[in-house]
Amino acid sequence: GAGVSQSPSNKVTEKGKDVELRCDPISGHTALYWYRQSLGQGLEFLIYFQGNSAPDKSGLPSDRFSAERTGGSVSTLTIQRTQQEDSAVYLCASSLTWAPRTNYGYTFGSGTRLTVV
Amino acid sequence: GNSVTQMEGPVTLSEEAFLTINCTYTATGYPSLFWYVQYPGEGLQLLLKATKADDKGSNKGFEATYRKETTSFHLEKGSVQVSDSAVYFCALSETASKLTFGTGTRLQVTL
DSSP states (O other), X not given: OOSOEEEOSEEEEOTTOXXXXXXXXXXXXXXXXXEXXXXXXXXXXXXXXXXXXXXXXXXXXXXXXXXXXXXXXXXEEEEOSOOGGGOEEEEEEEEXXXXXTSSSOOEEOOOEEEEEO | XXXXXXXXXXXXXXXXXXXXXXXXXXXXXXOEEEEEEEOTXXXXXXXXXXXSTTOEEEETTEEEEOBTTTTBOOEEESSOOGGGOEEEEEEEESSSSOOEEOOOEEEEEEO
């Protein structure tokens, strides 16, 4: 597609429920990244995919968080047993190559705003 | 570890005023440096970048110079417009896998 697409744009869930957030990167972009943007805390790296594998998942805050990517394209971020502190905007980005030093940089989606009540 | 510190906002300026948003970083090696901008209701967009010391990134009238001696990458614009109102994020990257972002600085430009 023309840009990075994320769905849903907004999600309100009850504490303890599981949620799935979807990211559809730009066609042909091999690298995909998930970040979390919490109020007043900037952007926090969660996980990075190169193709379908995740060489760096160091930012996942707990084992309730997991992500997968299939077909080198769509990625799903799953949060199990959601807690109120999981409330944030979850951003996905993709890039043409694995190296942000290139001229391409990242292209970000508009994010999914997750509210846990 | 790596970190980015940028000035707290909000920054409120009148149209045509000069803008500086300070950014300093801590890194173990030689990172690439970036400014991203987030306009209201939109996703993050790359504004400019610099990949080595003394490089100057520029775009849309904004500039930032990679200063290794002061570990800084301050964002400047000579004359801001109302349409520049947004949140600006300074970021660095040393590895393939991730950017490290500052907390963002909100800029509000008024007529």
